[in-house]
Amino acid sequence: MQTQILERMESEVRTYSRSFPVVFTKALNARLTDEDGREYIDFLAGAGTLNYGHNNPKIKQALLDYLASDGIVHGLDFWTAAKRDYLETLEELILKPRGLEYKVHFPGPTGTNAVEAAIRLARVAKGRHNIVTFTNGFHGVTMGALATTGNRKFREATGGIPTQGAAFLPYDGYLGEHTDTLDYFEKLLGDKSGGLDVPAAVLVETVQGEGGINVSGLEWLQRLEGICRAHDILLIVDDIQAGCGRTGKFFSFEHAGVTPDIVTNSKSLSGYGLPFAHVLIRPELDKWKPGQYNGTFRGFNLAFTTAAATLRHYWSDDSFERDVQRKGRVVADRFQKIAAWIGEQGIEASERGRGLMRGIDVGNGEIADKITAKAFENGLVIETSGQDGEVVKCLCPLTITDEDLLEGLDILEASVKQALR
Amino acid sequence: MQTQILERMESEVRTYSRSFPVVFTKALNARLTDEDGREYIDFLAGAGTLNYGHNNPKIKQALLDYLASDGIVHGLDFWTAAKRDYLETLEELILKPRGLEYKVHFPGPTGTNAVEAAIRLARVAKGRHNIVTFTNGFHGVTMGALATTGNRKFREATGGIPTQGAAFLPYDGYLGEHTDTLDYFEKLLGDKSGGLDVPAAVLVETVQGEGGINVSGLEWLQRLEGICRAHDILLIVDDIQAGCGRTGKFFSFEHAGVTPDIVTNSKSLSGYGLPFAHVLIRPELDKWKPGQYNGTFRGFNLAFTTAAATLRHYWSDDSFERDVQRKGRVVADRFQKIAAWIGEQGIEASERGRGLMRGIDVGNGEIADKITAKAFENGLVIETSGQDGEVVKCLCPLTITDEDLLEGLDILEASVKQALR
Amino acid sequence: MQTQILERMESEVRTYSRSFPVVFTKALNARLTDEDGREYIDFLAGAGTLNYGHNNPKIKQALLDYLASDGIVHGLDFWTAAKRDYLETLEELILKPRGLEYKVHFPGPTGTNAVEAAIRLARVAKGRHNIVTFTNGFHGVTMGALATTGNRKFREATGGIPTQGAAFLPYDGYLGEHTDTLDYFEKLLGDKSGGLDVPAAVLVETVQGEGGINVSGLEWLQRLEGICRAHDILLIVDDIQAGCGRTGKFFSFEHAGVTPDIVTNSKSLSGYGLPFAHVLIRPELDKWKPGQYNGTFRGFNLAFTTAAATLRHYWSDDSFERDVQRKGRVVADRFQKIAAWIGEQGIEASERGRGLMRGIDVGNGEIADKITAKAFENGLVIETSGQDGEVVKCLCPLTITDEDLLEGLDILEASVKQALR
């Protein structure tokens, strides 16, 4: 494989190509192929961007049809038939059945852009600057979003501009299993000299992906919603990684039965790996004036097209959800087994997750890296997350075949044993 | 045309659909078609994103071939054959012939993201926080980029977070034609109590698009480069709108013969309207550590594919450049004629621009709006820019046929006469 | 009493004259006299600025002598005999006996100025911007200091500039008596994505005055020092209110046996109510370059003079300390008795404090206000503190006579009974 020009010309900022130093060429559903023809099972799925697998044929056909018709590809925020179709499908298949009513903002086709738009709107709507965010949260790296992202790697690389406008509070479980971290939040809200500026909004992931597959409790989320309501604070769920079916429901917050004021989606939203994002806004909060937030690629019609096709194929009934939940249990069972084996080797390990967003926490990043490196040798692409990279995480396509899922789990289990023996 | 759901569900932030309230369905090169089958000549071209026209068949074929092969669509920052091909083509056809040596950072597929990455890298590389930017500059609206963008519309909609990290200086011509605004910059640099924190970088558009087709002088740019060199300040050219051939050269700064330290491109970079951006970095400035800046869609391989195809089709020799320059003169001539006619009506007007980035300044936004509204009635999509929207601007596809170009200009001329008579 | 011009001409920002709407004329030790000749016992003492009482004759003589000699009054940061005498006395009587070695920075004669200088130096010395501060902390209201002050009243009156550069953590006891809040701090320090930027320094009051006479435990302070050492973080003790003997030691941190890297003093430092402040700096941290921090009144020689006299009269041996501790126990005993009586009325109340910095927490500000209003009627000036003003606090002069102390306590006790019956 020819990699010289890649090594020479691409910025040192590159990361994944360091863990997986091969040149990939093709992919189908949960399988990647490199230039030498070697196949890999994909438990990373574009960091949760390929919930429907690589090159999903059902979605691909809609894309090819649209291209064949010379439909509008790029349309700023023009009205197009493709956008209209997306909005109709979203309302019909996703919002209405869930009793949700939202307006839709297309802020530019990336997650960080959606977060910037969401928190800025919250500030404008409430007339307050502060956003409460949580330990180990990840919400993007452009400067507005970065203020809400916990990782020092990014926070320390701003070149002398401290972020502003956000306050970190402990996520569910952060202070141990016997402490409800919302007690602290509630105390601060009621404290006139506690140092917490009354927030415009709380920004939360129901399951923290980059933060280490940290799963918030359903009661915790419900209490969080209640606190927000009681204090006139907006609840923003960042569902960029956990949404689009990843946890076994379209929106991750459905499990808890809460209704966010604002929701951000991106990653798997287009269904085909195309850059796409939207912000869902409770209608009465849509305080934007025309053009107050813009971006060239806020009307990427190929993504409207594939996103609508995706909703139609996977979200017309609950069969897909149920299948994800079923596969989630398969992964959970195996991960528990693997974690137990690791425990027997004297290394504390545990399984956690929701739906097909699952991880094994092995305590430190070195051990996790050994495992994922061995897995790659064995034909499995799998990554870590967590503050120290201590969690081996499974973000396989939701559409993975049972055969590939089991083969991937077998490879992982074998790799763990090779790595830690 | 059914527009109810669009009006009901899309956020009030939408803008272009207010000026052009029809539903577009198809497009080819410089022609848009709405749902009723009406055709429009497109002098907006996705605000400079469709330099190669809508659904350019040459580029489309590369896209279809790639899709047919089930090539990697979404690959985070994995190495892929498509990325490698893009880098090779960029080096071979663009960088080498121009004597440029840059490393390439893919920061996420939008312009604002490229600007955030560029200025952050400059800060990290120089250990200084300040970025000098210019009156009427536009560089995006995420919080880091927004600090460098002059428009109050965006700056006042941050919800209580003043931007930080940038200082505005007068752009070329801002203080009248007899004042070289760089005198002020140079004086401030040498003044220990002038209030200008020594900048890490200067961020400049050689022609300001959103700011009103303001064209900086070539000597001004050369002097700016000289000042940067003398004071160890990086020169960043934001070529997102003016690059990719728009001014008659691939990079807009080629006219002045300057060599930026960092360049941002996006908009037309993919050639097909796909979200795509890169940051070009002088190799010695690539101070990024692995993963210090990230984003899910930094490896959109369809865009690598179309971008490479675009370079091969249009930039293998200088024929395309020369054709753009020729068309630019056609537009300039007609715009001068139109401006002269407007002047005869007692309204001061003037033409300006470089290449196919041209405008007629009619002095205020109301007049300009009348003209563009009339043009739309007459079948021409054309927009305004400038601080008050006082400049009617032509950003037609560079690939527009001579027939369509002339027809568009005829419509504009007629619309001006109808609007102002 | 003529108060019209005061009401008309003084800004609405005035506060204490609303609680005590009389015109004061004279004062001696713990007694204030108003224009009608009425006397009040002073349990406020200039919010801790008059530890040595009003117009202390021993200190006054030094002041008069200095004025008589036409000594330098104002000297920028000139060397003067008065400054030298102050430094010598400080070293001889305060630093050496306590085994402390500090350099001295005179940053301007107010507490907020001392805090600004202290945190800025910490940032410069460590090359990090973040300062950890605590819930209910008060450190001044100029913009740099305000970032570390918890009160919303001030934080919300910045007119659209969020503060920056500080992160609030829970003070000792904030999460209940069974939670060591430093567990949270330590967890955050070790967490690469917890959202806490590694701080340059921790800024702490050992007893929070404005925050409600919150007393940190000695072990907590020792552990805090240990955490700072372990993580290369500076420990700054803001001893502006709690220092100068208020807690029964010259420095409040002596009780815990910790050694801060930087100390701020002001309020009672001059001994006579003159504006004065200094910052004490571990010699190796004195990274200031000449003139990097300035201020016109950084050399107020009358204050050098009275401060030196104060040290000589009160701090040549430990008798004053012991006397303060004795009086502190008197106040504590009475406060406990009063709190118990309040409890009997069905209102939860408790006593707390260290030395002569003591309060009765009555649960809410309305009750506390009733008590202090009644006390003022009865001839006692006493104020509240805490986030809701729920703590009736005693900050009487340390030099108060036993007679006045007991009379003041009697008035308070009677006022409580009148107010709550």
Next chain:
Amino acid sequence: MQTQILERMESEVRTYSRSFPVVFTKALNARLTDEDGREYIDFLAGAGTLNYGHNNPKIKQALLDYLASDGIVHGLDFWTAAKRDYLETLEELILKPRGLEYKVHFPGPTGTNAVEAAIRLARVAKGRHNIVTFTNGFHGVTMGALATTGNRKFREATGGIPTQGAAFLPYDGYLGEHTDTLDYFEKLLGDKSGGLDVPAAVLVETVQGEGGINVSGLEWLQRLEGICRAHDILLIVDDIQAGCGRTGKFFSFEHAGVTPDIVTNSKSLSGYGLPFAHVLIRPELDKWKPGQYNGTFRGFNLAFTTAAATLRHYWSDDSFERDVQRKGRVVADRFQKIAAWIGEQGIEASERGRGLMRGIDVGNGEIADKITAKAFENGLVIETSGQDGEVVKCLCPLTITDEDLLEGLDILEASVKQALR
């Protein structure tokens, strides 16, 4: 002279003691005496703090009388007879005769504190965050004020927190004598994408002291006032150094006949070198709520006392003003002569100033330092200002005797000749 302990214990931040490395002991009017009994004529006067000379006997008596009566020294913001007397005197002798109506805010006894309060109030009153300030302006170094101060020495020593909330514009004359810098300001105000956030206020010194005795034109100030009125922007005159008679009028803005919305005074306000400051506020702008801005030393009654005495002794009629103006002409004439002589040596030099705030610009700091060093040898304390310290400035007491003034000028002239020959 014993200076070891001073060198050892005082922070490296000290500055003036480096230029004048002697220990001063006494002073009277314009004469300083060091420990060896050597006398110096004082052309620095506490950087403009001692307009009425050192230990002015008339003011001293009021101070001694007050001390003798055991009047309140420190009173937070209690009403006291001394404060009332100050307000009455200020209204009667200063405000009424000048047709001014202001409310008075005592924000803490330093200039930087007054500036912080002034700009914060402006922001609160106008609901906008931005403050326009000018090149070479100096307004203090606490973080809020620092944003408006141009000197890099301070701006670069914040330890990683860029200032925010202010924009610098060119001061009168900054772009050469033929450019009215307000053209630029006015253009920016009218430009919706010029990058200037609509300011709450303009903060200006009519003569910049630290910036180099830069004198704004009276028409420039008038036009500035007009622009502020036209755009609903507040005009804040920072009269901390130029006020209190320094320019030949009590307020420096009287020369131009403008009426600021907010005025800051400090330095010479107490008349005796005591820390003191006030903010004058047009009554309708007094939007403070009780206690929104505080500070321990906001009621320093010794300063109220001496300030009132000063007003009575010097400002009951216009004789003092006229005397200052007369002396100003004496200094101006001699400075012109000296500048001419310097010019003859081939060094460009010029005189400038207003009243007794005057300087000789000798082009660079090295030459200026040679002159002031030589002057000190010859018994004259005189300092430099300007971005490079290139201006030898005279800030002698306004009360200086003609003999001392002439002797000082003679020493300076001789020193110039010795230094440059």
